[in-house]
Amino acid sequence: MSFDIPQLAEITIDDLEALGTGAGILGTGGGGNPRIGRLRLQTLFEDEEYPDSVKLVSPKDLPADATVASVGGMGAPTISVEKFPKGDEDYKSLRAIESFSGETVDAIIPGEIGGANSMAPLCVAAMADLPVVDGDGMGRAFPELQMDTFFIYGSPVNYAATTDERGNQVVYKDIDSAKRLEDLARAITVQMGGRSGYAFPLMTGEFISQYAIPHTVSLATELGRTVERAREQGDDPVKAGRELLGGKDLFEGKVVDVHRRNRDGFAMGSVTLSGLDDDSRLEIEFQNEFLIARADDDQVLTTVPDLICIVDNDTGAPVMTDALRYGQRVRVLGVPAPELLTTPEALDVIGPEAFGYELAYEPLPRGETGW
Amino acid sequence: MSFDIPQLAEITIDDLEALGTGAGILGTGGGGNPRIGRLRLQTLFEDEEYPDSVKLVSPKDLPADATVASVGGMGAPTISVEKFPKGDEDYKSLRAIESFSGETVDAIIPGEIGGANSMAPLCVAAMADLPVVDGDGMGRAFPELQMDTFFIYGSPVNYAATTDERGNQVVYKDIDSAKRLEDLARAITVQMGGRSGYAFPLMTGEFISQYAIPHTVSLATELGRTVERAREQGDDPVKAGRELLGGKDLFEGKVVDVHRRNRDGFAMGSVTLSGLDDDSRLEIEFQNEFLIARADDDQVLTTVPDLICIVDNDTGAPVMTDALRYGQRVRVLGVPAPELLTTPEALDVIGPEAFGYELAYEPLPRGETGW
The missing domain is CATH 3.40.1610.10 (CV3147-like domain)
Structure with missing residues (x-):
């Protein structure tokens, strides 16, 4: 047909x-x-x-x-x-x-x-x-x-x-x-x-x-345009993107350590960030994607299925797992997941426990998200 | 059709x-x-x-x-x-x-x-x-x-x-x-x-x-019948089978050591035999199948593609890789491979080097084989 x-x-x-x-x-x-x-x-x-x-x-x-x-x-x-x-x-x-x-x-x-x-x-x-x-x-x-x-x-x-x-x-x-x-x-x-x-x-x-x-698809395109526009207009592109997504700032700092290896077909590892002007730390663990963000007191800030996004501090451009490297200045955003990802049947498959963490999913405060 | x-x-x-x-x-x-x-x-x-x-x-x-x-x-x-x-x-x-x-x-x-x-x-x-x-x-x-x-x-x-x-x-x-x-x-x-x-x-x-x-298929059936018949008639079933295949006796002894593990989907390992009345040894390496038989002076007696067959000393019954165990009394036969397995193009794929051994294929003397 x-x-x-x-x-x-x-x-x-x-x-x-x-x-x-x-x-x-x-x-x-x-x-x-x-x-x-x-x-x-x-x-x-x-x-x-x-x-x-x-x-x-x-x-x-x-x-x-x-x-x-x-x-x-x-x-x-x-x-x-x-x-x-x-x-x-x-x-x-x-x-x-x-x-x-x-x-x-x-x-x-x-x-x-x-x-x-x-x-x-x-x-x-x-x-x-x-x-x-x-x-x-x-x-x-x-x-x-x-x-x-x-x-x-x-x-x-x-x-x-x-x-x-x-x-x-x-x-x-x-x-x-x-x-x-x-x-x-x-x-x-x-x-x-x-x-x-x-x-x-x-x-x-x-x-x-x-x-x-x-x-x-529309949201991703609009997000990209919003970041580009802010960049051209001399505004803060990270802030513009974050506002569009209804997310929050989790951290601002530089990459001080990356552990990354290919195992069973995945890029597994963690990245550690340090504050620009202080000793605060953030550690993010990943399996291809960023899964868990922890502050230096071991406090869990964000977990899957909520989004942990690392972006370039100046341009707002995304930083992918494969591109993480020492010295990068980045900001980390936490974005609430779409509702279809936060139902009990979804959390069984994509909540922190599905990835081997003994953590309950604590949703980020849900602002005006794009979806 | x-x-x-x-x-x-x-x-x-x-x-x-x-x-x-x-x-x-x-x-x-x-x-x-x-x-x-x-x-x-x-x-x-x-x-x-x-x-x-x-x-x-x-x-x-x-x-x-x-x-x-x-x-x-x-x-x-x-x-x-x-x-x-x-x-x-x-x-x-x-x-x-x-x-x-x-x-x-x-x-x-x-x-x-x-x-x-x-x-x-x-x-x-x-x-x-x-x-x-x-x-x-x-x-x-x-x-x-x-x-x-x-x-x-x-x-x-x-x-x-x-x-x-x-x-x-x-x-x-x-x-x-x-x-x-x-x-x-x-x-x-x-x-x-x-x-x-x-x-x-x-x-x-x-x-x-x-x-x-x-x-x-006929040969395997005939081989089985030959072994059975010898068993029933009080003849040596191992000898009867060996003669049908045109093979030779490589060793007679008991299993004294088995190394066997499952790796990458194969049963890999080796079995060591010791003579019944003396200290002679035979070591056979395997990947699912028996690949190489070595005497105790490290002399290679038989390699793939020729057949290395372990049979029960009394009954002539086959002993498979998974059934090898300490104390079994067995005979080891070497049987010349069919000609289609010994051409240069075949040896590229099933000769000793294809299994990682730095050995040339030395064919067993070819008697009256069943194929």
């Missing part, structure tokens, strides 16, 4: 820098570096073979029986900056789940809005000439795929595929849980050199309209 | 014990314990829903354009004795490669004749009502799938599938080398708890008639 879904907005080459900045901030350190995806998308938009824009549609405008699939890149962000994708891995994965299921996908949705995975779905949409849903499955980035709202709220783990830069393709079928799909696809991604392009699962428009985090 | 392939023999419940014994000996320690597969096959033959025999066909009688697929179990033999298969894993994998490729399989061939993987293809054949080719891809067992003659002699790595006991299914497509398929499928098998049922690749009758090791 082919649907004519109303257009909410058009994403063109002029939106990409702002989207990359906003998605980098929402990526909480992970989701991959948006810069590589942005360059890929620019190349596509400039290529005559492909359209020069992508149609953005509202989740509320999806026909109930439209077929929607999520695409993106899987792997440690530390690897994706050294091992560049070929560019068609997730597109090929989309075609694989179509061919193996016999279904035709009507729209693409980002699995996570954070980082490069904001750009990858737009690339696939341009290559497949499909609209992109203004929303995603995380409202940020998370390290594991069962952490998508799609799976938290009961999408069957039907067809999934991962493809590497050589075209090697692995398809998953009748998988009995999203966590098992995560384990299988992660093991394959490690074998594929630490990065693969994925597509999964097949969902209906009705499901997406209920369980996607809405309007995060 | 459906083919009427002439019948070479019929495999019934009366053949299974002999086939299990013979396949155990040819398994050189690996290929899985044939006992479990035999019980499964007995159950199938006794079930009214399934045929009570399987048709065995000669590789030479396959129509050139018949479609043949290989099926069996993947994993460490030490695991398969504790984690029993459900029984339909490899059957489901066969159906998966049929469904994903759009082709229909006309005959089944064992990937390896050794161990349980002699029985698994018969189970699948009974379930799918298909004939089994009298031959296999190894003439023994090997630990990794690129070591099949099918891949050594150039079968494309087209469709492959692995399934676990819960029905979780992973399909591999357009894989650029058999070694990569091994790496991907092994990682999945480890995630599946150390054991999976596989089906791969799709081959033509013409290819199989050239590159399968011929008549190894």
Whole structure:
């Protein structure tokens, strides 16, 4: 079936820098570096073979029986900056789940809005000439795929595929849980050199309209534009971004220590910040994404699923896990998570305990957030 | 297309014990314990829903354009004795490669004749009502799938599938080398708890008639019968089996030490034997299968691809890697490998260097072997 879904907005080459900045901030350190995806998308938009824009549609405008699939890149962000994708891995994965299921996908949705995975779905949409849903499955980035709202709220783990830069393709079928799909696809991604392009699962428009985090593509673009505008006008870009997100300042300081290693396909570690003018400290632990922020008296300031965003102190640009280095001057923001991430069923999968911390989730005060 | 392939023999419940014994000996320690597969096959033959025999066909009688697929179990033999298969894993994998490729399989061939993987293809054949080719891809067992003659002699790595006991299914497509398929499928098998049922690749009758090791199902059955007969007649069953295979006695003694651990999905280690009446020693290193036999002066007696078979000193029954234990009295046989395993292109993949040993392959004297 082919649907004519109303257009909410058009994403063109002029939106990409702002989207990359906003998605980098929402990526909480992970989701991959948006810069590589942005360059890929620019190349596509400039290529005559492909359209020069992508149609953005509202989740509320999806026909109930439209077929929607999520695409993106899987792997440690530390690897994706050294091992560049070929560019068609997730597109090929989309075609694989179509061919193996016999279904035709009507729209693409980002699995996570954070980082490069904001750009990858737009690339696939341009290559497949499909609209992109203004929303995603995380409202940020998370390290594991069962952490998508799609799976938290009961999408069957039907067809999934991962493809590497050589075209090697692995398809998953009748998988009995999203966590098992995560384990299988992660093991394959490690074998594929630490990065693969994925597509999964097949969902209906009705499901997406209920369980996607809405309007995060627009939000990320608006966030990027807000930061850019403040920068141009000589205002504080960090403050402008924070206000748009309804977040709070957790810390201002410089990076004094980074522990980071690749383990089981993830970038694991911690970063320690020190105050600019005093001895105050902040330690942030991460698994691809920033998970927990602790003050020097061991007081926990923020935990998943709330967002911990590290941004450059002067420019407001996001600082990803892979780019953390000694001496950087940064600010750390805490942003309340979207409500779909804070229900009891969501906290089972993405709360601090799901990451091995014996901590209850203490929500940040919820201001006027963008979602 | 459906083919009427002439019948070479019929495999019934009366053949299974002999086939299990013979396949155990040819398994050189690996290929899985044939006992479990035999019980499964007995159950199938006794079930009214399934045929009570399987048709065995000669590789030479396959129509050139018949479609043949290989099926069996993947994993460490030490695991398969504790984690029993459900029984339909490899059957489901066969159906998966049929469904994903759009082709229909006309005959089944064992990937390896050794161990349980002699029985698994018969189970699948009974379930799918298909004939089994009298031959296999190894003439023994090997630990990794690129070591099949099918891949050594150039079968494309087209469709492959692995399934676990819960029905979780992973399909591999357009894989650029058999070694990569091994790496991907092994990682999945480890995630599946150390054991999976596989089906791969799709081959033509013409290819199989050239590159399968011929008549190894018959040979294994005859080997088992020969050992049984000698046992019943009060002859030396080990000698009877050795003579049938054209092998030589490498050692007689008892197990005095076993190092065995599961690593990366394999049973890795070594077994040391001591002479019954003297201090002579033999050390055998293994990766699922026995690879290298060394005398106590470090002299290498036998290496892959030649077969190193450990059998019970009294009964001639095979002793698998998982069953090695202190005090067992055993004899060690060296058996020349089939010629298809000793060509330069085969030695690149299954010679001692392929297993990390800096040793040239010194073939055992080739007597009147069964193949």
